[in-house]
Amino acid sequence: xxxxxxxxxxxxxxxxxxxxxxxxxxxxxxxxxxxxxxxxxxxxxxxxxxxxxxxxxxxxxxxxxxxxxxxxxxxxxxxxxxxxxxxxxxxxxxxxxxxxxxxxxxxxxxxxxxxxxxxxxxxxxxxxxxxxxxxxxxxxxxxxxxxxxxxxxxxxxxxxxxxxxxxxxxxxxxxxxxxxxxxxxxxxxxxxxxxxxxxxxxxxxxxxxxxxxxxxxxxxxxxxxxxxxxxxxxxxxxxxxxxxxxxxxxxxxxxxxxxxxxxxxxxxxxxxxxxxxxxxxxxxxxxxxxxxxxxxxxxxxxxxxxxxxxxxxxxxxxxxxxxxxxxxxxxxxxxxxxxxxxxxxxxxxxxxxxxxxxxxxxxxxxxxxxxxxxxxxxxxxxxxxxxxxxxxxxxxxxxxxxxxxxxxxxxxxxxxxxxxxxxxxxxxxxxxxxxxxxxxxxxxxxxxxxxxxxxxxxxxxxxxxxxxxxxxxxxxxxxxxxxxxxxxxxxxxxxxxxx
Amino acid sequence: xxxxxxxxxxxxxxxxxxxxxxxxxxxxxxxxxxxxxxxxxxxxxxxxxxxxxxxxxxxxxxxxxxxxxxxxxxxxxxxxxxxxxxxxxxxxxxxxxxxxxxxxxxxxxxxxxxxxxxxxxxxxxxxxxxxxxxxxxxxxxxxxxxxxxxxxxxxxxxxxxxxxxxxxxxxxxxxxxxxxxxxxxxxxxxxxxxxxxxxxxxxxxxxxxxxxxxxxxxxxxxxxxxxxxxxxxxxxxxxxxxxxxxxxxxxxxxxxxxxxxxxxxxxxxxxxxxxxxxxxxxxxxxxxxxxxxxxxxxxxxxxxxxxxxxxxxxxxxxxxxxxxxxxxxxxxxxxxxxxxxxxxxxxxxxxxxxxxxxxxxxxxxxxxxxxxxxxxxxxxxxxxxxxxxxxxxxxxxxxxxxxxxxxxxxxxxxxxxxxxxxxxxxxxxxxxxxxxxxxxxxxxxxxxxxxxxxxxxxxxxxxxxxxxxxxxxxxxxxxxxxxxxxxxxxxxxxxxxxx
Numbered sequence: 001x002x003x004x005x006x007x008x009x010x011x012x013x014x015x016x017x018x019x020x021x022x023x024x025x026x027x028x029x030x031x032x033x034x035x036x037x038x039x040x041x042x043x044x045x046x047x048x049x050x051x052x053x054x055x056x057x058x059x060x061x062x063x064x065x066x067x068x069x070x071x072x073x074x075x076x077x078x079x080x081x082x083x084x085x086x087x088x089x090x091x092x093x094x095x096x097x098x099x100x101x102x103x104x105x106x107x108x109x110x111x112x113x114x115x116x117x118x119x120x121x122x123x124x125x126x127x128x129x130x131x132x133x134x135x136x137x138x139x140x141x142x143x144x145x146x147x148x149x150x151x152x153x154x155x156x157x158x159x160x161x162x163x164x165x166x167x168x169x170x171x172x173x174x175x176x177x178x179x180x181x182x183x184x185x186x187x188x189x190x191x192x193x194x195x196x197x198x199x200x201x202x203x204x205x206x207x208x209x210x211x212x213x214x215x216x217x218x219x220x221x222x223x224x225x226x227x228x229x230x231x232x233x234x235x236x237x238x239x240x241x242x243x244x245x246x247x248x249x250x251x252x253x254x255x256x257x258x259x260x261x262x263x264x265x266x267x268x269x270x271x272x273x274x275x276x277x278x279x280x281x282x283x284x285x286x287x288x289x290x291x292x293x294x295x296x297x298x299x300x301x302x303x304x305x306x307x308x309x310x311x312x313x314x315x316x317x318x319x320x321x322x323x324x325x326x327x328x329x330x331x332x333x334x335x336x337x338x339x340x341x342x343x344x345x346x347x348x349x350x351x352x353x354x355x356x357x358x359x360x361x362x363x364x365x366x367x368x369x370x371x372x373x374x375x376x377x378x379x380x381x382x383x384x385x386x387x388x389x390x391x392x393x394x395x396x397x398x399x400x401x402x403x404x405x406x407x408x409x410x411x412x413x414x415x416x417x418x419x420x421x422x423x424x425x426x427x428x429x430x431x432x433x434x435x436x437x438x439x440x441x442x443x444x445x446x447x448x449x450x451x452x453x454x455x456x457x458x459x460x461x462x463x464x465x466x467x468x469x470x471x472x473x474x475x476x477x478x479x480x481x482x483x484x485x486x487x488x489x490x491x492x493x494x495x496x497x498x499x
Numbered sequence: 500x501x502x503x504x505x506x507x508x509x510x511x512x513x514x515x516x517x518x519x520x521x522x523x524x525x526x527x528x529x530x531x532x533x534x535x536x537x538x539x540x541x542x543x544x545x546x547x548x549x550x551x552x553x554x555x556x557x558x559x560x561x562x563x564x565x566x567x568x569x570x571x572x573x574x575x576x577x578x579x580x581x582x583x584x585x586x587x588x589x590x591x592x593x594x595x596x597x598x599x600x601x602x603x604x605x606x607x608x609x610x611x612x613x614x615x616x617x618x619x620x621x622x623x624x625x626x627x628x629x630x631x632x633x634x635x636x637x638x639x640x641x642x643x644x645x646x647x648x649x650x651x652x653x654x655x656x657x658x659x660x661x662x663x664x665x666x667x668x669x670x671x672x673x674x675x676x677x678x679x680x681x682x683x684x685x686x687x688x689x690x691x692x693x694x695x696x697x698x699x700x701x702x703x704x705x706x707x708x709x710x711x712x713x714x715x716x717x718x719x720x721x722x723x724x725x726x727x728x729x730x731x732x733x734x735x736x737x738x739x740x741x742x743x744x745x746x747x748x749x750x751x752x753x754x755x756x757x758x759x760x761x762x763x764x765x766x767x768x769x770x771x772x773x774x775x776x777x778x779x780x781x782x783x784x785x786x787x788x789x790x791x792x793x794x795x796x797x798x799x800x801x802x803x804x805x806x807x808x809x810x811x812x813x814x815x816x817x818x819x820x821x822x823x824x825x826x827x828x829x830x831x832x833x834x835x836x837x838x839x840x841x842x843x844x845x846x847x848x849x850x851x852x853x854x855x856x857x858x859x860x861x862x863x864x865x866x867x868x869x870x871x872x873x874x875x876x877x878x879x880x881x882x883x884x885x886x887x888x889x890x891x892x893x894x895x896x897x898x899x900x901x902x903x904x905x906x907x908x909x910x911x912x913x914x915x916x917x918x919x920x921x922x923x924x925x926x927x928x929x930x931x932x933x934x935x936x937x938x939x940x941x942x943x944x945x946x947x948x949x950x951x952x953x954x955x956x957x958x959x960x961x962x963x964x965x966x967x968x969x970x971x972x973x974x975x976x977x978x979x980x981x982x983x984x985x986x987x988x989x990x991x992x993x994x995x996x997x998x
Contacts, residue, residue, distance in 0.1 A: 118755050118860050141757065163704075176704065177676065190947050198856035198889055198924040202932045202943060203952050203971060204716075205662075205675065208707030217703075229757030256617050258640065258728030300799030357697035361617050390697055425697040433701045444701060448689050452958065453702050459954030472702060 013100040013468065016080050018057050025060070028074060032067050035059040044103050047088040047095040048150070051352075052435055056083070056097030061105045065185075065221050068104065072219065073189035075102060081465045082187075084215040086127060086158030089150040091353060092434030094162060094214045094470055101468075104219065106157050112136045113222070119197070120227045121180055126157025126220040130164075133225060142227035145172035148430065149338050157220040163212030165430030167263040167294075167337070170388035174430065176211040178226045184210065184218035187461040197224070209456070214432055215467040217460040231296035234262060235306055236330045239318040240287035244268050244371075244383070247289035248363035250316035251387040254293065255360060257312050259305055262296035264388030268367075271340050271382040271395070278343035281336030282329070284320060291318075291387065292333055340384040341395065348380070348397035352409045356417050358425030360390045369419050370394055377412040379405070391429030392420070418443055433471045441471075442478035450475060512599040512967065515579050517556050524559070527573060531566050534558040543602055546587040546594040547649070550851075551934055555582070555596030560604045564684075564720050567603065571718065572688035574601060580964045581686075583714040585626060585657030588649040590852060591933030593661055593713045593969055600967075603718065605656050611635045612721070618696070619726045620679055625656025625719040629663075632724060641726035644671035647929065648837055656719040662711030664929030666762040666793075666836070669887035673929065675710040677725045683709065683717035686960040696723070708955070713931055714966040716959040730795035733761060734805055735829045738817040739786035743767050743870070743882070746788035747862035749815035750886040753792065754859060756811050758804055761795035763887030767866075770839050770881040770894070777842035780835030781828070783819060790817075790886065791832055839883040840894065847879070847896035851908045855916050857924030859889045868918050869893055876911040878904070890928030891919070917942055932970045940970075941977035949974060 022036055035041055036058050045053040062068050075082050081101035088095055097103040109125035112132065116122070117140045122133050130151040134143040147166035148154055154164065159175045160182060172178065181195040195207035210217050241247040247266055254264065267275065268289050276283045283290060291313070295305045306323060313321045324330035336343075344351050358366050367383065374381040380397040394416055398409040417427045417440045427433070427440040441450070453472045457464070473481075521535055534540055535557050544552045561567050574581050580600035587594055596602040608624035611631065615621070616639045621632050629650040633642040646665035647653055653663065658674045659681055671677065680694040694706035709716050740746040746765055753763065766774065767788050775782045782789060790812070794804045805822060812820045823829035835842075843850050857865050866882065873880040879896040893915055897908040916926045916939045926932070926939040940949070952971045956963070972980075 116860075118751050119858055120754065173676075176707070177672075186947070186951075192948060192951070196856075196923065196925050197858040198919075198928075201925050202927045202936070202940060203948075204712055204955050205707045205710065206951070206955070208675070208704045209955075211704065213703055252617050255619065298800050298803055300803060301797050304797055304799060357695075359618055359696040361615075420697075424695065426695050426700050428701045429697070437701070441701060448685070449691060449702075452685075452691070452705070455958030456703050456705070456708075456955060459951065459958045 013081055013098065014079055016057060016078070016100050021078065021080060022058060024074065025058070025071070029067055029070055032071070033061040033063070035061070044085070044097060044105070047085065047090045047093060049091050049093040049096070049434065049436055052093040052096050054097050054099055056103035057100055059103045059105060061108055063108045065109070068219060068221065069185055069189045069191070071102070071104065072185055072187060075465060076188050076463065079463065079465065081468050083467050084157075084161070084219050086155030086161070087129070087153050089154040090158060090162055090434060091355070091431040092162075092428065092436040094432050094434035094467070095158070096435045096470070098468070106220070107155065115140060115227075117142065121197070121224050122227055123222065123224045124156055126223060127155050130154050130156060130159055137227050141230050143230050144225050145178050145228050146175050149341070156223050156225065160211055160220050160223055161213065161215050162432040163430070165386070165391065167265060167386060169430070170264055170386065171260050171262050172228065176208050179207060179211060179223065180226055181224040182207055182210060182220055183222035185221055186218050187463060187466050191221070192218070195224075212432065214434060214471040216457055216471055217466065231262070232298045233302050234294055234296040234330065235302050236324045236333050237293045237295070237306060237309055237313070238283070238322045238324070238333055239291045239293070239313040240284045240320040241289045241291070241317065242287070242319055244289040244367045245364040246317045247291055248367050248387070250291060250313055250318065251363055252360055253312045253316050254309055255388065257308060259295070259309060261293045261309070261388060263292065263294040264386070265292045265337050266290070266383065266385055266387035267337065267340060268383040270380060271344065271384040274343040274347050274382065275336040275340045278346055279332070279336045279339050281332045283336055287319065292337055337384070344382050344395045344397065349399040349401065350397075350409075352396040352398065352413055354392070354394045354396065354413050354416055355428050355431035356392050356420035356425060357429035358390045358392065358420050358423050360388070362423040362425065363387065363390065366392070366419060366423060370416055373412050373415050377408045379408055379412055381412070386429070389429070390425065414440065435470055438470065438473045438477070439481045441473045442481045447475055447478070450478065512580055512597065513578055515556060515577070515599050520577065520579060521557060523573065524557075524570070528566055528569055531570070532560040532562070534560070543584070543596060543604070546584065546589045546592060548590050548592040548595070548933065548935055551592040551595050553596050553598055555602035556598060556600055558602045558604060560607055562607045564608070567718060567720065568684055568688045568690070570601070570603065571684055571686060574964060575687050575962065578962065578964065580967050582966050583656070583660070583718050585654030585660070586628070586652050588653040589657060589661055589933060590854070590930040591927065591935040593931050593933035593966070594657070595934045595969070597967070605719070606654065614639065614726075616641065620696070620723050621726055622721065622723045623655055625659075625722060626654050629653050629655060629658055636726050640729050642729050643724050644677050644727050645674050648840070655722050655724065659710055659719050659722055660712065660714050661931040662929070664885070664890065666764060666885060668929070669763055669885065670759050670761050671727065675707055678706060678710060678722065679725055680723040681706055681709060681719055682721035684720055685717050686962060686965050690720070691717070694723075711931065713933060713970040715956055715970055716965065730761070731797045732801050733793055733795040733829065734801055735823045735832050736792045736794070736805060736808055736812070737782070737821045737823070737832055738790045738792070738812040739783045739819040740788045740790070740816065741786070741818055743788040743866045744863040745816045746790055747866050747886070749790060749812055749817065750862055751859055752811045752815050753808055754887065756807060758794070758808060760792045760808070760887060762791065762793040763885070764791045764836050765789070765882065765884055765886035766836065766839060767882040769879060770843065770883040773842040773846050773881065774835040774839045777845055778831070778835045778838050780831045782835055786818065791836055836883070843881050843894045843896065848898040848900065849896075849908075851895040851897065851912055853891070853893045853895065853912050853915055854927050854930035855891050855919035855924060856928035857889045857891065857919050857922050859887070861922040861924065862886065862889065865891070865918060865922060869915055872911050872914050876907050878907055878911055880911070885928070888928070889924065913939065934969055937969065937972045937976070938980045940972050941980045946974055946977070949977065
């Protein structure tokens with residue numbers, strides 16, 4: 001199955017002589033683990049977005065950073081594209097390999113180098129799993145805040161590349177807000193440090209620029225993340241609503257009341273039923289929508305906030321508000337939410353997970369719009385998302401074996417993202433652009449902005465060898481896609497064009 | 500008086516025919532307020548760093564964004580450099596004008612365009628004063644968190660340009676952490692929007708890149724800032740110590756105890772005495788150092804934290820711990836701190852304010868190092884700073900009328916910044932690089948890193964017309980300065996140079 005797969009990127013790349021490259025790699029890096037047979041390459045043909053598949057030319061699995069450096073120098077000299085990959089859990093095809101390129105797997109760099117209690121940071125290799133950092137910091141009562149649903153498996157290097165989020169990023173920020181320093185190798189194989197151990201680094205903020213750049217600006221070799229003290233206590237409220245719009249409005253009401261929950265998640269009826277069937281979390285299956293609101297901090301504060309949130313929820317029309325009575329129930333409430341994707345996978349042969357972000361105040365209107373699109377296209381859409389920060393994950397249910405459904409799923413997905421852009425939001429919250437949403441970038445940005453993105457890319461990688469064809473579309477592609485966005489398109493003083 | 504003034508920047512710029520440019524501007528922009536006489540230009544010859552002065556060629560004070568756009572288009576066409584300026588309160592000479600350039604004063608763009616309670620943001624013009632945003636948001640119980648000491652006067656556009664901080668940035672972050680969106684004009688006079696109203700914008704994070712870029716990447720035309728709910732209550736503890744090192748260690752202990760104060764400031768004896776003489780804040784003048792620790796949030800939480808912090812302080816060897824008994828005393832405690840710079844100005848004919856950042860754990864050692872340098876150079880140094888985030892502001896006291904003191908002040912200032920870099924810190928925390936610290940950038944970054952900065956600059960401004968000579972040194976300058984930093988300088992595999 002291939003949704004939207006686009007061969008133009010590979011087609012535009014220079015032909016590489018695989019046999020000669022393999023021979024040279026073996027000669028120069030005799031200890032480097034290289035996969036080259038069709039059978040060995042097969043498992044690497046996609047990342048977490050399995051709808052897109054390409055067989056990489058070669059897969060390399062280095063164990064020493066010096067091997068990565070040598071590999072990059074060689075690839076740079078030979079003009080061979082390189083796609084870096086962590087655990088391969090990304091959902092937008094950011095680590096999709098190239099037929100004419102090397103897939104650089106960083107998974108073996110899995111050492112935690114330092115946990116510093118006083119400085120509250122962890123220094124780790126890029127292949128370290130997200131959750132492993134919090135586990136290593138736990139003896140010091142510290143943890144690493146960003147917690148994507150894939151945190152058991154996903155690597156911190158990939159988190160940096162995609163600027164990963166999670167259910168707690170409303171309060172604790174995305175990956176970029178939780179980094180101190182990233183060491184990278186440039187496309188030329190030079191070491192460089194972005195950020196510092198201190199508050200702020202002078203010059204341009206290249207650390208923030210690099211975070212979320214999807215492997216296009218350099219290869220992560222080491223990451224220094226901030227650690228936070230574990231909250232004394234965490235409580236979860238579950239509120240049921242008889243309409244998704246009421247639930248959407250309640251989200252805004254909570255924030256407007258001056259409360260910043262640790263997490264604030266929403267699920268609609270389809271998602272509630274699927275999750276309940278799968279996990280038996282104790283969700284009210286008759287509800288049109290539920291909110292899960294986690295409050296964390298010191299005991300007295302949390303108790304106070306729970307009361308205030310309960311009041312807001314009741315005033316917003318909740319038909320039921322339940323406080324998880326103990327830690328076991330709290331974990332159960334979250335298990336339902338965190339397993340909502342696989343739960344939906346049980347009720348539909350295929351589903352397509354979107355990731356759009358909207359200003360919080362637009363939630364009720366956008367939910368209504370999605371319901372209308374669902375009706376129009378005849379496909380069910382389950383909504384499960386980070387309501388607090390307006391990061392939506394509509395799941396479009398379809399059956400790829402029914403002729404036309406795949407195309408309709410693609411079409412409604414595109415429409416939903418365009419709706420997000422229209423209300424002032426964006427086409428991705430935390431999953432990245434990758435290969436999946438490259439066309440939608442044309443709707444998000446105008447040609448000046450896209451040109452600037454390319455110029456920034458060229459500042460790091462003038463040869464364009466790092467993960468080509470992802471994240472930033474060419475203007476040519478946008479013209480073909482026919483959705484070049486024009487804003488501020490009217491020059492207020494046309495006569496100035498003369499200058 | 501001119502510390503470190505460097506004429507090479509102006510010298511390297513193309514000569515501009517002032518009379519012809521003035522005539523053309525008047526013809527094309529008849530309504531634009533232009534200053535051109537020596538008398539009118541005089542007040543604009545420096546920003547808050549008065550040691551550096553240059554008379555600008557022309558000063559323009561636009562009132563409509565379209566005038567800015569036209570001006571930029573004209574300057575771009577004619578190759579005329581442009582330096583943007585807000586309120587001119589910057590402390591690193593970032594808005595220092597050019598003899599061969601236009602000083603673009605954005606102060607008249609002082610309208611608050613929107614305060615959005617539900618979305619918790621304010622949309623303002625760039626010339627709006629920092630404090631005015633919080634004042635406008637106050638009726639909604641919201642405020643804008645970053646609070647530089649100059650907040651009565653400094654403008655939000657300048658805050659964006661310098662990524663301004665303040666006493667609360669330990670808990671609430673720098674300017675970059677409190678922005679949603681910035682509208683800019685490019686050097687070519689094109690409008691562009693960086694960031695979005697939503698959580699995250701796809702593509703590269705140009706908003707973060709732009710923040711702190713010191714007017715080198717574009718001109719801010721509108722800023723959308725995040726607003727936070729005002730804390731229910733704020734309390735301040737004052738702790739006295741018989742050594743600065745003990746106070747420095749106490750800072751780390753508070754953070755290690757899992758408490759994030761709203762503000763955590765330190766002053767040494769010289770600063771305490773100066774402030775007490777000036778403000779009568781009630782400081783213990785015999786103490787070698789004091790810490791001011793503000794705790795804010797909901798009532799119960801703050802009371803709890805106050806007790807915990809008191810315990811930590813006592814354990815760390817505080818000779819006295821005092822809780823401000825009421826709001827009046829709390830304000831008094833802060834007034835002493837916020838007026839420490841002018842207070843020091845009363846006890847010395849001249850002082851030179853440094854702004855370095857270090858990892859928090861290095862505080863005791865760096866304070867000892869500063870004391871040794873003070874001894875060695877025979878100049879008093881007062882320390883007043885944001886201890887919580889390791890952002891130091893040593894004030895070097897000197898008398899410019901005593902031969903040699905100015906040079907020694909410069910020399911010790913440079914040594915202190917180098918000490919910051921040596922322990923893993925940086926040469927600026929919140930004041931920016933500007934013209935002042937451009938040589939120290941050569942100590943902070945290696946040639947690859949500086950080359951990358953220039954490439955990023957060129958992506959936005961290939962003609963180099965926006966604020967040339969600030970922030971990023973040329974490699975040539977670094978070679979002359981003789982302090983080119985080399986790290987990772989040893990290529991692990993020299994033979995790879997063959998590629």
